[in-house]
Amino acid sequence: YGLTAGLESLDEREWEYFHTHIEAGNIYINKPTTGAIVLRQPFGGVKKSAIGFGRKVGIYNYVTQFLNITQLESDEKVLQSELSEALNELSLKSNSYFKQELQKAALMAQSYLYHYENEFMQNKDYVQIRGEDNFFSYKPIKNFALRISKDDDLSDILSSLIISKFTGIKAVLSYTDNDKIEFIQQELQNLNFDFECKKENKEEFAQNLAQYERIFYYAKADRKDLIYQQAALHSKIIKRDKPLINGRFELLYYFNEKSLSISYHRYGNLGARILKTRKRDGNCKD
Template identity: 25%
Template structure:
């Protein structure tokens, strides 16, 4: 969660604590890092207010109505144990986490201060009641730090500057993006849920969104018609994929589903793929804005293809030919989703293979007063 100098700091701290320590920080969407702009990070009052907010969280068992932070599911081991007990060079405890009983499952929340870029805690997901705080020179630096981990499920920003928000929304690499609110608690339809990068396996649609049901089957075209495909792609882009939608239409919160181009798609095919199919694939890359690369089985072996997958800037491998286990394993190791669906000439079924979904949730009120 990024906090800039233009944020409502008290609200940012409130949402940060909720995002970091709700469900004892065990949710996959929990905020494990606060990335704070320098002028705020260096302000002693920010440190004091954050520490006070964290220490005020009552830890206990579920039968106690006063409990805010419950137990972890089992006594911490591995990464979580390390995160709760061992600092990295240069770090200090703003709030020192402590075990509260003999079960090992009740821990007071901890805050690691001055987490360094590229450090173990910066790049590791621990899933527990521990938060790291990083210092960013400016918004550009903060976005760079936020995008650095190989995972990209949820992320947020607190800022009252529309220009900062627009910049962040254009560059953040997460599947669920939150503005001026906590980053947990996605709701079906409002915030279809699913990540980018290694927070996603495969190229399917987000659960809770309009495209999810269609992923439970395989679509096949009786015959391929490139002219029809271009018309269908244009219509689907105009009505769905090229526009932002907010079906919930809440006055107090915008909940947008939008589609973004992929970094790239590699199409692996053999001589059985027709010219019509190739023409349709080319039309899809033009409409989506996603770069495409081609690999023919007659010109490149699976072994050669597997050897260079890790160095390619692609997010999906479109297989239109049989593939060896070695090639599939190489794609998995590189974090590349494998798509085996046949080519179709219908925009609603073909274009999703060339795009990724992003849910954006933006608070439209300040303390209950609508902003517009």
């Protein structure tokens, strides 16, 4: 279920190995594994202990589960990259439809990179208690599949490929017949998107969807749809809202949230940590 996990150890190398490899939402080192506190140890798991997309209780992302988010303007917080520049250059050579979609994808790339580097790659300790580290961070999902529908725009597909490129998450595009896939394969091959294409019908995709950690499927939700039925059978969550340009919200679907709480004191003794602090501040001599 991947809810909580705990370790008792004085070896910081073991701390690192444990919290990097254990699949749990809340990780405790040298302290009890119950009694999570808001913002200090935002609470929630991964796997079957998670509800929905696993937004933790007691952290800022939680409120997004109760919102219908739309976007009227492009993001102000952006980072330029070779990818966004290449998408803009390609848009100048394309027809009106692809031009507009490529320009939108370039805006996505700029916003996604900014928020990836400034939010999703960061370890944050919001409370900074002496004697205890409480880190909130993100861990990328292992893989995802985008089942392409006939009404999906080119930018809908490129959104997932851009995030896959920045994060290294394995991407699978499942489709039956789609001219936009042909465009990506032929015209965008120089952008070095790393993904697997599977030409298959809906039944074949539904039969194998259990192997993906996340499913993206933008067709109108229908409980009679075989994909929804199989997703429910295997406890898989489907993202059905079309991608946003803003990476602060869109990238949430590609990560699991992790809380790491470490008591680094021993019975009140701060040990080596206080020596490092004093040495750094110039109050301790070798």
